[in-house]
Amino acid sequence: MDVKARIEELKALIKSYNEAYYDQDSPLISDVEWDALYQELVALETEYPEYMTDDSPTQKVGGTVSSAFQKVTHRHPMLSLSNAFNADDLRAFDERLKKEFPDVTYVLEPKVDGLAASLRYDAGILQVGVTRGDGTVGEDVTHNIRTIKTVPSRLSEPLYLEVRGEVYLSKKRFQAINESREKAGKNLFKNPRNAAAGTMRQLDAELSRQRGLDIVLYSLGSVDDLKGLTHAETLEKMQALGLPAQSHATVHKTIDSVIQGVQDFEENRHQFPFEIDGAVIKVNERSMYDDIGYTAKSPKWAIAYKFKAEEVETEVLDVTFQVGRTGQITPVAHLAPVSVAGTMVSKATLHNEEYLQEKDLHIHDQVLIKKAGDIIPEVIRTLPDKRPVNAITVAFPTHCPVCESPLKKEPHEADWFCVNAMCEAQLKEKLEHFVSRNAMNIETFGEKLVEKLYTEKLVQTIPDIYRLHTHKDALMGFEGFAEKSVDTLLANIELSKANPLEDLIFGLGIRHVGKTSSKNLARHMQTMDALMQATEDTLIALDDVGEVMAKTIVDFFSEPDNQVLIQTLKSLGLRMDTDGVQSTYHAKFSGKSFVLTGTLSVPRSQAAQAIEERGGKVTSSVSKKTDVVLAGEEAGSKQQKAIDLGVQVIDEATFNGWLGESHE
Numbered sequence: 053m054d055v056k057a058r059i060e061e062l063k064a065l066i067k068s069y070n071e072a073y074y075d076q077d078s079p080l081i082s083d084v085e086w087d088a089l090y091q092e093l094v095a096l097e098t099e100y101p102e103y104m105t106d107d108s109p110t111q112k113v114g115g116t117v118s119s120a121f122q123k124v125t126h127r128h129p130m131l132s133l134s135n136a137f138n139a140d141d142l143r144a145f146d147e148r149l150k151k152e153f154p155d156v157t158y159v160l161e162p163k164v165d166g167l168a169a170s171l172r173y174d175a176g177i178l179q180v181g182v183t184r185g186d187g188t189v190g191e192d193v194t195h196n197i198r199t200i201k202t203v204p205s206r207l208s209e210p211l212y213l214e215v216r217g218e219v220y221l222s223k224k225r226f227q228a229i230n231e232s233r234e235k236a237g238k239n240l241f242k243n244p245r246n247a248a249a250g251t252m253r254q255l256d257a258e259l260s261r262q263r264g265l266d267i268v269l270y271s272l273g274s275v276d277d278l279k280g281l282t283h284a285e286t287l288e289k290m291q292a293l294g295l296p297a298q299s300h301a302t303v304h305k306t307i308d309s310v311i312q313g314v315q316d317f318e319e320n321r322h323q324f325p326f327e328i329d330g331a332v333i334k335v336n337e338r339s340m341y342d343d344i345g346y347t348a349k350s351p352k353w354a355i356a357y358k359f360k361a362e363e364v365e366t367e368v369l370d371v372t373f374q375v376g377r378t379g380q381i382t383p384v385a386h387l388a389p390v391s392v393a394g395t396m397v398s399k400a401t402l403h404n405e406e407y408l409q410e411k412d413l414h415i416h417d418q419v420l421i422k423k424a425g426d427i428i429p430e431v432i433r434t435l436p437d438k439r440p441v442n443a444i445t446v447a448f449p450t451h452c453p454v455c456e457s458p459l460k461k462e463p464h465e466a467d468w469f470c471v472n473a474m475c476e477a478q479l480k481e482k483l484e485h486f487v488s489r490n491a492m493n494i495e496t497f498g499e500k501l502v503e504k505l506y507t508e509k510l511v512q513t514i515p516d517i518y519r520l521h522t523h524k525d526a527l528m529g530f531e532g533f534a535e536k537s538v539d540t541l542l543a544n545i546e547l548s549k550a551n552p553l554e555d556l557i558f559g560l561g562i563r564h565v566g567k568t569s570s571k572n573l574a575r576h577m578q579t580m581d582a583l584m585q586a587t588e589d590t591l592i593a594l595d596d597v598g599e600v601m602a603k604t605i606v607d608f609f610s611e612p613d614n615q616v617l618i619q620t621l622k623s624l625g626l627r628m629d630t631d632g633v634q635s636t637y638h639a640k641f642s643g644k645s646f647v648l649t650g651t652l653s654v655p656r657s658q659a660a661q662a663i664e665e666r667g668g669k670v671t672s673s674v675s676k677k678t679d680v681v682l683a684g685e686e687a688g689s690k691q692q693k694a695i696d697l698g699v700q701v702i703d704e705a706t707f708n709g710w711l712g713e714s715h716e
């Protein structure tokens with residue numbers, strides 16, 4: 053691939069990973085992998101500046117701003133830091149600085165892995181708390197900041213200050229939150245940072261209070277009654293004012309001493325009550341900051357040292373193949389238990405056949421493992437030099453390990469599937485999923501009961517659940533099943549018949565259709581019949597439904613077995629529609645794809661928001677799939693293309709008419 057193409061590819065990759073990380077609080081790759089891509093892009097752009105563009109992620113601070121919160125423009129942008137990955141990088145930073153500013157000293161602090169926020173105090177009273185957002189504009193999260201016990205609403209002196217720091221969840225709180233989410237059948241947060249970010253996005257402060265956010269403050273912002281102090285003195289003063297300022301900061305005269313301090317942090321990183329992903333080195337003399345200067349993204353007087361992900365060696369004891377609800381076969385490595393990043397690890401997913409081959413993993417091999425995003429165990433590589441003579445090659449099965457039917461794989465997919473709809477492993481997983489909290493939420497119907505009812509042949513298909521009342525006597529014969537618990541179970545099953553459509557859609561376990569998509573599908577389609585009849589095009593036009601999901605939905609409902617399943621559930625009395633009317637139904641917008649072009653009298657983002665709020669979506673280029681082109685003044689080629697393709701073109705007056713017409 054040529055350099056230009058690689059730069060474009062890196063830009064696109066990093067942008068999509070940034071979006072997942074900053075906007076959806078759901079990283080797709082580990083920080084270490086992200087850093088590698090980013091560094092590659094920086095290196096290529098440095099070597100080939102002619103390919104550098106303003107929209108490159110290297111020129112921007114990540115993250116965008118959600119429309120659910122009040123926007124607040126930072127008086128001074130909240131910058132990011134450039135990174136160092138080894139001692140040499142730190143020495144280079146020191147040399148650059150010392151050339152011009154030979155007298156600088158340094159402050160070393162742990163780099164807390166949370167999200168940046170800014171708090172403003174006027175005359176010592178807390179006024180507002182704002183997220184970093186895109187660095188220029190953040191979100192007003194004062195209600196959530198106020199729930200942080202260590203944040204005083206009044207300082208001990210009536211000063212005007214903007215303080216900046218990192219909001220985080222302690223490892224303890226993170227674990228407690230995930231434990232209760234697991235019990236409730238909710239998706240787990242990947243790491244404390246995501247949990248903290250998700251919590252800051254809550255509109256309900258009570259939820260943030262329960263989650264137990266914390267903050268560590270590490271600098272002053274634009275409003276500053278403490279000019280003249282060094283950074284270390286500033287931190288001390290902040291503490292004296294009652295603020296939770298960084299308490300692990302140390303002052304160093306030489307870079308060697310800094311490097312020693314960084315190593316100490318890295319060795320002891322797991323002793324901190326919060327996750328730290330590195331160390332931050334700052335010039336102590338704040339009076340020199342302006343002279344030292346800034347790049348577009350970061351100050352030149354500070355640098356972040358990123359720790360390497362902790363890698364631990366262990367032995368592969370076995371590899372098994374799990375059959376998921378959709379029939380997907382996942383190889384799993386069973387490991388000699390080891391502690392990684394503070395928790396015991398005894399299993400790691402090997403994802404699929406390709407991954408297994410790429411790692412050339414044998415049973416009894418020594419492997420290096422790490423925690424991706426410091427939470428999910430992952431095999432980094434095998435150590436073939438240490439392979440014992442009794443190592444066993446792992447062959448990917450050709451047949452399902454449970455029902456023994458031949459496995460299948462689509463030409464361009466990575467996963468093998470057991471496609472036997474009657475495969476016991478899948479049927480049990482499907483039943484478990486159907487009754488689970490996020491789906492039909494049938495209380496007291498847990499994993500063990502599914503297993504028992506399945507083996508006793510009382511429940512082998514979803515409709516059997518709703519016929520269970522005819523087996524009351526058999527149920528009462530179960531060990532530990534008194535009449536009362538049987539009655540409760542049967543009543544819970546009966547109650548679930550009235551659940552709204554989204555629960556049933558999710559419960560069916562259609563591939564790629566998650567909880568949020570199920571909700572959207574129910575909201576747009578209103579009835580199961582409408583969903584069953586929807587074409588791929590109709591589905592693709594909806595929010596959150598891509599081509600892959602649309603195809604799996606259509607495929608699912610074109611299976612005669614699945615049609616019979618729905619008819620049977622209908623006749624058993626399950627509800628096939630959703631709660632009330634579509635709350636934001638707008639005939640002209642809902643499910644429609646818009647393209648905006650030309651100059652409008654309002655900012656395009658505002659028009660786009662109005663469309664999205666009414667269930668439409670906005671895309672950038674005109675194609676056959678576009679439903680409407682909104683053409684402002686001086687609309688050019690897009691309008692022409694719409695006309696050529698026979699796509700409806702409207703002007704702004706018509707658009708405004710539609711907005712007025714649409715109803716809640």
Ligand code: IVH
Nearest residue numbers: 131132133161162163164168218270332356
């Ligand atoms: S100083 C001009 N100090 O790391 C930026 N940042 O990668 C001043 N962070 O955006 C930041 N601990 O969110 C600083 N002790 C610390 C920090 C810290 C965590 C975060 C912060 C910043 C990011 C930079």
